[in-house]
Amino acid sequence: MAVPSFKRKHRLSDGHALPLTSSRTPSPPPMSSYGLTRRGLRLIVLAILTAASVLAYLRWHDVWQRFLGHRLPPLYEKVRQNEQRLPHYNEYQHKTVKYFFAANHAHSSGWGNVMQDFVMMGLLAHATNRSFVFDDYIWNPDGSRFSDYNGKLIPSRIPLSALLSGPMVGSPMPAGDYTPRSVSKEFFHKACPNPTVLQVSDVNTDEMRFNDDVPASYVFEKWVEKINSVDDPCLMLDPSSNQIFEIWIFGNKNRMLTIWPYVANSPVATHWGWSPFIHDAYKKNRHLFQPTPPTGIFGGFFDSNIDEDMTAPIPGLLALHVRRGDFKDHCVHLAKWSADWNAFNSFPEFHDKFDRPTDGGWGETSDKNMDHYIQRCYPSIEQIVEKVRQVRMEATEHLRYLYIMTNGPVPWVEELKAALAQDMIWEQVGSSRDLKVTWEQKFIAQALDMYVAQRAQVLIGNGWSSLTSNVVMLRMARGFHPDTNRFW
Ligand SMILES: *[C@@H]1O[C@H](CO)[C@@H](O)[C@H](O)[C@H]1NC(C)=O
Numbered sequence: 001m002a003v004p005s006f007k008r009k010h011r012l013s014d015g016h017a018l019p020l021t022s023s024r025t026p027s028p029p030p031m032s033s034y035g036l037t038r039r040g041l042r043l044i045v046l047a048i049l050t051a052a053s054v055l056a057y058l059r060w061h062d063v064w065q066r067f068l069g070h071r072l073p074p075l076y077e078k079v080r081q082n083e084q085r086l087p088h089y090n091e092y093q094h095k096t097v098k099y100f101f102a103a104n105h106a107h108s109s110g111w112g113n114v115m116q117d118f119v120m121m122g123l124l125a126h127a128t129n130r131s132f133v134f135d136d137y138i139w140n141p142d143g144s145r146f147s148d149y150n151g152k153l154i155p156s157r158i159p160l161s162a163l164l165s166g167p168m169v170g171s172p173m174p175a176g177d178y179t180p181r182s183v184s185k186e187f188f189h190k191a192c193p194n195p196t197v198l199q200v201s202d203v204n205t206d207e208m209r210f211n212d213d214v215p216a217s218y219v220f221e222k223w224v225e226k227i228n229s230v231d232d233p234c235l236m237l238d239p240s241s242n243q244i245f246e247i248w249i250f251g252n253k254n255r256m257l258t259i260w261p262y263v264a265n266s267p268v269a270t271h272w273g274w275s276p277f278i279h280d281a282y283k284k285n286r287h288l289f290q291p292t293p294p295t296g297i298f299g300g301f302f303d304s305n306i307d308e309d310m311t312a313p314i315p316g317l318l319a320l321h322v323r324r325g326d327f328k329d330h331c332v333h334l335a336k337w338s339a340d341w342n343a344f345n346s347f348p349e350f351h352d353k354f355d356r357p358t359d360g361g362w363g364e365t366s367d368k369n370m371d372h373y374i375q376r377c378y379p380s381i382e383q384i385v386e387k388v389r390q391v392r393m394e395a396t397e398h399l400r401y402l403y404i405m406t407n408g409p410v411p412w413v414e415e416l417k418a419a420l421a422q423d424m425i426w427e428q429v430g431s432s433r434d435l436k437v438t439w440e441q442k443f444i445a446q447a448l449d450m451y452v453a454q455r456a457q458v459l460i461g462n463g464w465s466s467l468t469s470n471v472v473m474l475r476m477a478r479g480f481h482p483d484t485n486r487f488w
Helices: 002-012 040-060 061-067 077-083 089-094 110-125 184-190 206-210 216-228 251-264 278-284 326-338 367-377 381-395 410-423 447-453 465-479
Strands: 098-103 131-134 144-151 152-155 196-198 234-237 315-320 401-406 427-429 456-461 483-485
Touching: 040 367, 089 184, 089 315, 098 110, 098 184, 110 131, 110 216, 131 184, 131 483, 144 326, 184 234, 206 216, 216 251, 251 465, 315 381, 315 447, 315 465, 326 367, 381 410, 381 456, 401 410, 401 447, 410 427, 447 456, 447 465, 456 465
Parallel strands: 098 131, 098 234, 196 234, 315 401, 315 456, 401 427, 456 483
Antiparallel strands: 144 152
């Protein structure tokens, strides 16, 4: 605390004025006025200084931190508080509601992978008519508030409703659906102090985990059976268990696509919603995605008054998902192991397909295979330009705006934008790097990209990316034509 350390300094410098200058420079003789003793004056100055810094700290916490060069990431406290007082809790406290809490949620990986796990667990809760218990999006489960990510501080955990809205975070189910609403983990623990705990390994045999012939629908049905055999309304998966659906199954299109009938008919996908942070960020940046917005009755006066269907396709928009950075090594790794496309990137109706090479494999592959993986996973600027031209010519819609979702460095993104603009005439070419977002939105901006990609008239995605797969899932669940999902 500030006060004791001031006191200590004060005592050390006894006989001098406050040590404003270095100790080697002799201080000017202390002034005394209005009959105050030196000691009294010092105490008053100290009190004023302390009060001023406390006030400044409280009032300009953010400005202060920025000034000191380490502004702390947001903790989304308001959102978190809101999750603890959803309107149905009161009713749920006084009746028996069945819950399903997958306390083993994926963590420490990107939002794409974690979202896949949330989706699958949401489906399972819905299929067994249990309230889905939602948890934070956890980057670091060690109990810290902030974590270091490539030298930058990020929140260790983000309340799920900072990212999402809708049934996954407790909004009402669609009309006619009587599945109990979702609740927070904290509410679950209050309602269920002694839940039945299941181990994932009780059901998932090695056969189910690793055998390429075991479809995801089989694993899902086994779990529905298991959960339905439990009478206890309070049910959770052991936090230390593996995920029910692991990378082995998400990375195999034949296994994964069998789950589609469950996804397509579940509010988890059909009523998936993004949070107010994301919708606000969309509106703020609308000129990047939709330079000529739809005109409602009050359209054109105030941005927020534009009468926009927030789930409809954005006319004329072609969104590109261009993974850079860590994907360079990742794509090489995928090639060496002949990895297949992720989850929902391989519907048989899709135009762009990927035939996994059969002559590569266990840790190395041919140059030809490597080139093919790089072109489709980490395309060069020329390859991107060519694909964009091809997709635009083949599209039945008139595509005129481009939005590039990317984690690439700004100079590279600018080079790409220039190359695209030189090849064809676009009314607008924007990228993730052009977004203007608030401090709170900054740490969840990936969801803004996903929301835009979900609504783009046509998307070109990365077949190995879980983020692309999640977007494609939402597009398919919303009835977008399969031809509007394209891949590098
Ligand atoms: C699900 O459970 C609720 C009670 O929580 C019940 O009203 C509803 O009919 C059940 N739905 C189905 C499909 O069994």
